[in-house]
Amino acid sequence: MIWCRFEVEGEPSYGIIEDDCVKQVSGSPFGEYAVTNNVHPLTQVKLLAPIKPGMLYAAGPNYRGHVEGMAARRGSPPSYPDRPSPNYRSVHAVIGTEENIVVPKESAGAVQPEGQLAVVIGKMAKNVSVDEALGCVFGYTIGNDISERPWQQADRTMFRGKNCDTWKPMGPWIVTDLSPTGFRIIVRHNGVVWEDFSSSDQIWDTATWIHELSKYATLYPGDVLWMGTQGADGDMMPGDTIEVEISDIGTLRNYVVAEEQG
Amino acid sequence: MIWCRFEVEGEPSYGIIEDDCVKQVSGSPFGEYAVTNNVHPLTQVKLLAPIKPGMLYAAGPNYRGHVEGMAARRGSPPSYPDRPSPNYRSVHAVIGTEENIVVPKESAGAVQPEGQLAVVIGKMAKNVSVDEALGCVFGYTIGNDISERPWQQADRTMFRGKNCDTWKPMGPWIVTDLSPTGFRIIVRHNGVVWEDFSSSDQIWDTATWIHELSKYATLYPGDVLWMGTQGADGDMMPGDTIEVEISDIGTLRNYVVAEEQG
Numbered sequence: 001m002i003w004c005r006f007e008v009e010g011e012p013s014y015g016i017i018e019d020d021c022v023k024q025v026s027g028s029p030f031g032e033y034a035v036t037n038n039v040h041p042l043t044q045v046k047l048l049a050p051i052k053p054g055m056l057y058a059a060g061p062n063y064r065g066h067v068e069g070m071a072a073r074r075g076s077p078p079s080y081p082d083r084p085s086p087n088y089r090s091v092h093a094v095i096g097t098e099e100n101i102v103v104p105k106e107s108a109g110a111v112q113p114e115g116q117l118a119v120v121i122g123k124m125a126k127n128v129s130v131d132e133a134l135g136c137v138f139g140y141t142i143g144n145d146i147s148e149r150p151w152q153q154a155d156r157t158m159f160r161g162k163n164c165d166t167w168k169p170m171g172p173w174i175v176t177d178l179s180p181t182g183f184r185i186i187v188r189h190n191g192v193v194w195e196d197f198s199s200s201d202q203i204w205d206t207a208t209w210i211h212e213l214s215k216y217a218t219l220y221p222g223d224v225l226w227m228g229t230q231g232a233d234g235d236m237m238p239g240d241t242i243e244v245e246i247s248d249i250g251t252l253r254n255y256v257v258a259e260e261q262g
Numbered sequence: 263m264i265w266c267r268f269e270v271e272g273e274p275s276y277g278i279i280e281d282d283c284v285k286q287v288s289g290s291p292f293g294e295y296a297v298t299n300n301v302h303p304l305t306q307v308k309l310l311a312p313i314k315p316g317m318l319y320a321a322g323p324n325y326r327g328h329v330e331g332m333a334a335r336r337g338s339p340p341s342y343p344d345r346p347s348p349n350y351r352s353v354h355a356v357i358g359t360e361e362n363i364v365v366p367k368e369s370a371g372a373v374q375p376e377g378q379l380a381v382v383i384g385k386m387a388k389n390v391s392v393d394e395a396l397g398c399v400f401g402y403t404i405g406n407d408i409s410e411r412p413w414q415q416a417d418r419t420m421f422r423g424k425n426c427d428t429w430k431p432m433g434p435w436i437v438t439d440l441s442p443t444g445f446r447i448i449v450r451h452n453g454v455v456w457e458d459f460s461s462s463d464q465i466w467d468t469a470t471w472i473h474e475l476s477k478y479a480t481l482y483p484g485d486v487l488w489m490g491t492q493g494a495d496g497d498m499m500p501g502d503t504i505e506v507e508i509s510d511i512g513t514l515r516n517y518v519v520a521e522e523q524g
Contacts, residue, residue, distance in 0.1 A: 055352060060418055085417045088350040090317060090479060104478055126427075155347045156322055164478045165388075216366055216426045217352060 003029055003139065004173040005096075006045040008038075017042060017173060029138065030122065030221040049096040050141055050174045051120060053224040056089040058116075058145060058162075059209055062202050062228025066114075069232025074153065084204050084212045089145070089226070090163040097172040100257045101146055103238060104164055109258065110235035111167075114145035115187040115244035117199050117227040119206050120174050125219040133210035136219065139176035140183075142244050142252040143226045144169040169254045170224070180206040180227075184247040187233060190240055197230035265291055265401065266435040267358075268307040270300075279304060279435060291400065292384065292483040311358040312403055312436045313382060315486040318351040320378075320407060320424075321471055324464050324490025328376075331494025336415065346466045346474045351407070351488070352425040359434035362519045363408055365500060366426055372497035373429075373518065376407035377449040377506035379461050379489040381468050382436050387481040395472035398481065401438035402445075404506050404514040405488045406431040431516045432486070442468040442489075446509040449495060452502055459492035 002017040014029060015022040022040045027033035061067045061081050071078035095101075103111055122138025145162060146169070152161030180199060187195040204212070209225060219225075236242055238258040245251040264279040276291060277284040284302045289295035323329045323343050333340035357363075365373055384400025407424060408431070414423030445461040466474070471487060481487075498504055500520040507513040 055354060081418060083417070085419045086421050087419045088352070090350070092317060092480060092482060092485075106477055155345070156343060157347045157349045159348050159475075160478050165480055213421075215368055216422050218354060218427055220354060223354075 001176045002173050003050060003176070005048040005050050006040075007048060012048055015045075047096050047098070047172055049094045049170045050172070051170070051222060051224060052094060053091050053222060054220050055223045056091050056094065056168065057086040057213070057223065057225045058089050059226060059228040060085055060087055062204060063197070063230040064203065065197070065201070065230040066228065066232060073149070073232055081203065084209050086209070086213060086225070087158060089168050093163050093165055093168040095166050095169050095254070097169065097252050097254065099169065099254060100166060101169065101242070101254050102164075102166045102257055102259050105259045105261060107148055108150065109237055111256065112147045112149060112233050112235060113187055113189070113194070113242045113244070114147060114229035114233070115185050115195055116143040116145055116229050117180065117183055117185060117246060118143040118170055119180065119225040119227060121219045121223040121225070122221050124221065125210055125214045128211060128214045130207045130211045133207040133214075134180070136210060137180075137206070138221070139174040140178050140180060140249055141170060141174045142172070142246050142249055144242065144244050144252060144254065145226060145229065169252055171252050172250050175249050178248055183249070185230070186245045188243040188245070189234070189236060194233045195229070195231045199227065201230060202227060263438045264435050265312060265438070267310040267312050268302075269310060274310055277307075309358050309360065309434055311356045311432045312434070313432070313484060313486060314356060315353050315484060316482050317485045318353050318356070318430065319348040319475070319485065319487040320351050321488060321490040322347055322349055324466060325459070325492040326465065327459070327463070327492045328490065328494060335411070335494055343465065346471050348471070348475060348487070349420060351430055355425050355427055355430040357428050357431050357516070359431070359514050359516065361431065361516060362428060363431065363504070363516050364426070364428045364519055364521050367521045367523060369410055370412065371499055371520065374409045374411060374495050374497060375449055375451070375456070375504045375506070376409060376491035376495070377447050377457060378405040378407055378491050379442065379445055379447060379508060380405040380432055381442065381487040381489060383481045383485040383487070384483050386483065387472055387476045390473055390476045392469045392473045395469040395476075396442070398472060399442075399468070400483070401436040402440050402442060402511055403432060403436045404434070404508050404511055406504065406506050406514060406516065407488060407491065431514055433514050434512050437511050440510055445511070447492070448507045450505040450507070451496070451498060456495045457491070457493045461489065463492060464489060
């Protein structure tokens with residue numbers, strides 16, 4: 001099943017995508033909902049981020065290649081994580097596919113992509129075992145963890161480095177009934193492949209993350225967990241197009257623009 | 263004006279406190295609302311956290327005494343922040359006054375309080391000047407930034423160290439039309455004063471934080487900014503009572519309990 005959110009007369013609505021059409025849904029897949037008779041061609045709707053998360057968790061370093069690539073950039077030895085320790089991202093920074101990533105005036109202008117598998121929680125999870133964990137997942141979508149490396153390195157927190165307005169593109173939609181292992185994740189910058197990796201290469205898999213998090217914090221329906229990225233990509237500048245494609249899900253496409261001066 | 267949230271027949275409702283009574287309000291002070299004719303004695307309602315934030319920002323180190331106290335605990339020299347760089351806290355971890363702070367089974371049992379002024383945003387703030395910043399504030403309440411120091415020190419992020427379920431007590435209510443300078447903030451552990459400091463001692467004041475944040479991220483009505491703490495308090499154990507009192511606001515009181523084994 002493919003779930004989306006889209007704009008109907010200026011208001012957000014959930015929808016189910018079938019045969020290149022969007023069936024409008026009243027209510028929410030995280031509560032009660034009903035499928036309506038309103039059907040729109042997919043090409044004619046404005047897709048929104050498929051969910052506005054309650055909490056947006058980011059799985060920190062979760063691929064050895066990312067730890068190594070970032071360490072090489074800094075000129076320091078790689079420091080592998082010894083346990084799953086998530087960070088948070090701003091839920092207000094979430095945008096949908098085809099929307100603009102805006103670089104603030106205060107930045108020198110270069111930002112970087114991080115293509116990530118995004119796991120959407122569907123059932124409350126507290127103290128769940130590894131075996132139970134995937135039963136709490138609603139579905140999977142795509143995230144792009146936009147980062148500004150000088151700020152990330154200079155600051156005590158990732159507020160400026162990763163959480164400016166518009167810096168958390170997510171979408172284009174949520175696909176249910178998939179397995180989180182073996183996804184192929186491709187990052188394309190202006191059409192050129194920058195990364196091509198598998199979700200199988202994660203240090204800890206989705207079930208382990210959910211199990212570990214749920215020892216300390218309840219995960220709620222509508223929370224989202226971004227699963228980390230491979231590699232350490234180059235700079236994107238205003239004017240660039242960035243795509244993250246994940247097999248069996250789709251492609252998240254966004255455009256880098258500079259904040260208007262003034 | 264004093265705004266609260268409380269439970270009415272199992273459902274949360276906003277209310278206005280006057281003369282030891284709570285006038286029930288339909289809607290929300292962050293959108294449209296109407297004062298109803300339902301009035302309850304304050305002593306007979308169950309208060310909830312006065313707001314469930316959209317984003318909960320924590321002002322990182324914002325008092326020199328906290329930087330110095332934490333450095334002394336670690337046996338390292340103090341490292342003062344060079345710019346306001348907020349972190350995030352879990353909105354799911356927010357509880358109200360008189361509720362239990364639950365220490366997970368995985369912890370050795372000791373947690374610490376951090377009494378903080380909590381600033382509730384009432385108007386959207388983007389690129390606001392220092393002079394405009396306080397015009398975006400709805401009101402002030404009290405936060406207690408419960409922390410588990412061994413986890414905080416061992417982990418890459420503050421997920422376990424500060425964001426376990428129930429670890430963000432906030433309340434008892436929100437008071438409007440106050441100035442954020444000169445609040446007296448008192449932390450009492452089992453009735454003994456552990457901290458007694460002034461919000462005037464902040465490294466950066468409320469207006470500066472809002473101005474700085476709004477260069478990068480829009481603040482929305484219902485977001486909350488915790489303003490940091492002074493000192494580095496001792497350990498609380500299950501069975502203990504912790505209070506944070508702020509002048510002209512009130513007292514936030516919570517009880518430390520151990521998670522049930524099993």
